[in-house]
Amino acid sequence: MSGEDGYATERRGRSISVQSNDSSQSMPSVASPVQYAQSCSSLMYTATPGTLKVERPVYNQVDFDSGFEPSNRPKKPVKEHVRTFFSKNCICSKEKTKEFFLHLFPCINIMRNYQFPGWLIGDMVAGLTVGIMHLPQGMAYALLAKMPPIVGLYVSFFPVLMYFFFGTSKHISIGTFAVICLMVGESVVRETGDLEALVTDSVPGGNGTNGSLTSGDSSGITSEELDNKKIEIATALTLLVGLWQITMGIFRMGFLTIYLSDALISGFTTGAACHVFTTQVKYVFGLHIPRSSEPFKIIKTYVSIFSNITKTNFAAVIISVTCILCLALVKECINARYRSRMKMPVPIELIVVVLGTLVSYLAKLHENFNVTVVGHIPTGIPAPKVPPTEHMGALIGDSFAVAIVAFSISVSMGKLLARKHDYEVTPNQELVAYGLMNIFSSFFNCFAACASLSRSLVQDNVGGRTQLAAVFSSVLILIVLLVLGPLFQTLPNAVLASIILVALKGMFLQFKDLKNLWHICKFDFAIWLVTWLAVVLLGVAMGLIIGVGFSLLTVVFRTQSPYTCLYGRVPHTDIYRDKTAYKVCKEIPGIKIFHFESALYYANAEHFRRKIFSQTGANPVTLKKARNKLEEKQKKMEEKMKKEEEKNGKVHENGDAMTQEGSVVLENCDVEEPPNDFKERTAALSFNIHHVIIDCSSVSYIDSGGVKMLSQVMSDYKEVGVAVFLAHCKRRVRKMFRKAGLHKKHEQDLLYITIHDAVIAALRSQHDLLNELKRDASVSCVHEEVTVGRRRTNSLRNRASTEAMQQIPESASDEDGDEGLKCEESTYL
Numbered sequence: 001m002s003g004e005d006g007y008a009t010e011r012r013g014r015s016i017s018v019q020s021n022d023s024s025q026s027m028p029s030v031a032s033p034v035q036y037a038q039s040c041s042s043l044m045y046t047a048t049p050g051t052l053k054v055e056r057p058v059y060n061q062v063d064f065d066s067g068f069e070p071s072n073r074p075k076k077p078v079k080e081h082v083r084t085f086f087s088k089n090c091i092c093s094k095e096k097t098k099e100f101f102l103h104l105f106p107c108i109n110i111m112r113n114y115q116f117p118g119w120l121i122g123d124m125v126a127g128l129t130v131g132i133m134h135l136p137q138g139m140a141y142a143l144l145a146k147m148p149p150i151v152g153l154y155v156s157f158f159p160v161l162m163y164f165f166f167g168t169s170k171h172i173s174i175g176t177f178a179v180i181c182l183m184v185g186e187s188v189v190r191e192t193g194d195l196e197a198l199v200t201d202s203v204p205g206g207n208g209t210n211g212s213l214t215s216g217d218s219s220g221i222t223s224e225e226l227d228n229k230k231i232e233i234a235t236a237l238t239l240l241v242g243l244w245q246i247t248m249g250i251f252r253m254g255f256l257t258i259y260l261s262d263a264l265i266s267g268f269t270t271g272a273a274c275h276v277f278t279t280q281v282k283y284v285f286g287l288h289i290p291r292s293s294e295p296f297k298i299i300k301t302y303v304s305i306f307s308n309i310t311k312t313n314f315a316a317v318i319i320s321v322t323c324i325l326c327l328a329l330v331k332e333c334i335n336a337r338y339r340s341r342m343k344m345p346v347p348i349e350l351i352v353v354v355l356g357t358l359v360s361y362l363a364k365l366h367e368n369f370n371v372t373v374v375g376h377i378p379t380g381i382p383a384p385k386v387p388p389t390e391h392m393g394a395l396i397g398d399s400f401a402v403a404i405v406a407f408s409i410s411v412s413m414g415k416l417l418a419r420k421h422d423y424e425v426t427p428n429q430e431l432v433a434y435g436l437m438n439i440f441s442s443f444f445n446c447f448a449a450c451a452s453l454s455r456s457l458v459q460d461n462v463g464g465r466t467q468l469a470a471v472f473s474s475v476l477i478l479i480v481l482l483v484l485g486p487l488f489q490t491l492p493n494a495v496l497a498s499i500i501l502v503a504l505k506g507m508f509l510q511f512k513d514l515k516n517l518w519h520i521c522k523f524d525f526a527i528w529l530v531t532w533l534a535v536v537l538l539g540v541a542m543g544l545i546i547g548v549g550f551s552l553l554t555v556v557f558r559t560q561s562p563y564t565c566l567y568g569r570v571p572h573t574d575i576y577r578d579k580t581a582y583k584v585c586k587e588i589p590g591i592k593i594f595h596f597e598s599a600l601y602y603a604n605a606e607h608f609r610r611k612i613f614s615q616t617g618a619n620p621v622t623l624k625k626a627r628n629k630l631e632e633k634q635k636k637m638e639e640k641m642k643k644e645e646e647k648n649g650k651v652h653e654n655g656d657a658m659t660q661e662g663s664v665v666l667e668n669c670d671v672e673e674p675p676n677d678f679k680e681r682t683a684a685l686s687f688n689i690h691h692v693i694i695d696c697s698s699v700s701y702i703d704s705g706g707v708k709m710l711s712q713v714m715s716d717y718k719e720v721g722v723a724v725f726l727a728h729c730k731r732r733v734r735k736m737f738r739k740a741g742l743h744k745k746h747e748q749d750l751l752y753i754t755i756h757d758a759v760i761a762a763l764r765s766q767h768d769l770l771n772e773l774k775r776d777a778s779v780s781c782v783h784e785e786v787t788v789g790r791r792r793t794n795s796l797r798n799r800a801s802t803e804a805m806q807q808i809p810e811s812a813s814d815e816d817g818d819e820g821l822k823c824e825e826s827t828y829l
Contacts, residue, residue, distance in 0.1 A: 061751035119465040126464030127472025136349040140496035144181035157477045159449035162437035169414035173455035179272040180450040187398045235387035238442040240399030246435025254427030267528035271535025273507035283497035284320040286313025294539035315369035316494045323498035356495035377485040384443040410451035562598030564611040574756040592616040595695040602705030620716040691762035697728035707740040725758040
């Protein structure tokens, strides 16, 4: 068919036509669906851009629903949902059993698809590289958790093996992480703070936990007993963390992390990095300072450091500065610069640990210079032991915070690497995996584990393909636990502190996010800043609570005062847009189109009322007050005139005319020279509109308070002779209107499917403006069939649709129907 031909197709009361230069050619008004699709296809690819005109009746919502007979969305009762859930998940069959175990053990599918031996070399190199990083980081981060260094190696072994079986991420590295270690350490210190003062066997210059044993009074405790107490508290916390995570995984509560936005996590981890940095400063200067409590812990700690700065151990300072320089230079000048040329990064942390241990052993730094060292490191694997329960009541809140933060950080890292390698990470299964690994490792003297950002990136960059790399790293850690552990007894704590300080660089670089957030979203900027300040000043746990609360509060702020504007019509179209954004848009005389860009509920209902009155320039409340005042003034004048007439005994025949003239003034609101006492209300009587159209396309939800406010606004406008139409109301909103009985209080034809329908309906009596719209040759015009009543229109529509449906051939393909539907929508839009 030629693109210049003119077609007119009607289907279920809707006709589409294309005006062309040759208007003599036309198609029948009712066509079969196949012809309809073919004609629409030719219209979509018209060679010359002619004038496209969509012709259909003006639809309010009642007419549209009666003509097209919408079906109710299927609703299942609660019993049906429960039955469906149990039928899918609780049927014991061979297929369900297989599916359950494959879902519970993702490692089965991973290993079934393993490409041997192509991936083996990469996983082996990645595993050994990450294992080398585990050694210094595990011992260093154990200091943050207030644990003996050997416990950090346990965390680098047991959780890693458990995640291999149950985790869905192929690339993250489970183990110690600074933020989680800090949160565990704060809980441990809070529960054991009173016991540290009773330690009787620590010696000056020792590490405070594994010093040389001396005889003390019977009322004190030994450092070994204090360490055991700390381990008991940490394992109890870890068990609770695992229980929280596995419970959330079973009940599919992985969605909870959506309330921890990227800005919140970034601000939280940066604030936690400030705490981590502060806790390591004392090791750099070789100081022994008392524990500070929240709030303002960082400020109190630095006050103590500067108060004891004269007791600085210069040997520890020299060791720290040397290690920091070596770590920073190798990481920035070699590993970062030549990353693409090296098979694996230089293991500078391990080199520093080995050299520091060797120098400390040969120079006897602990004996000669009072440098704090790691101390005794036991060999072997600890025997399993059930965590004690007496501290669990005080640790429930802390455990929930650790569970949420650890899960959020790990899943975020897992999803980042999964997108890079094109596979999926299942959040609910990840919760189960984290829960099982924490529960299992709590029986082996471990604290809560988490994915490490730095180790995960290294594992990916050096060629790791699956979690088999974790097995190789665990083998290396096992060798250290069984054989090499005692060799690190002379390692200075200043070396471990230096490793931690250099590793914090990535977290501190998150301060750069503030500049981008300021330009992108001020709310995210505020979330980042408030969370960071709360964590730094009030502590990690309280800061997290405040950050989450403020983040949720910003959602209320955004909907409490949403954006509102007036729409205008784009010339030669049926498109309506914001007048302030599109200067070409013009208002239609006598009509105000108000756009509300949010859900309408109790919190922003008053904002809606205030904005629609102010932006339309028509406040019916002010107008009613002005009219009442005018009526009172007029009554007083009439009474005064009657008294004068009675006094003079004369009857003025022009009283009725005056009353009638006064009524005309009130109705037209047009007074040429009002009296002086009427001038204050002249502005309120000057607006001249007859319709207000509310665009509800962005109103996704409305509650009873919103319906009540909307009804009140409509009633206020009705009292002053202004009609209110609603356009683009979603199904959920219309359902709320029906429940609230809005149609009983107002006319049923106030809902229209588009803004243009509402505009045409509002211009029924304005023939000049309506004809001007119809004469617009380029507009996709929707016109009202005024010559046919509503009943006759519906009858013809149903008859035409029935005839069209009877002509559908049985061989008509779905592809043709879909193509026609697409064309129908595109030609109208």
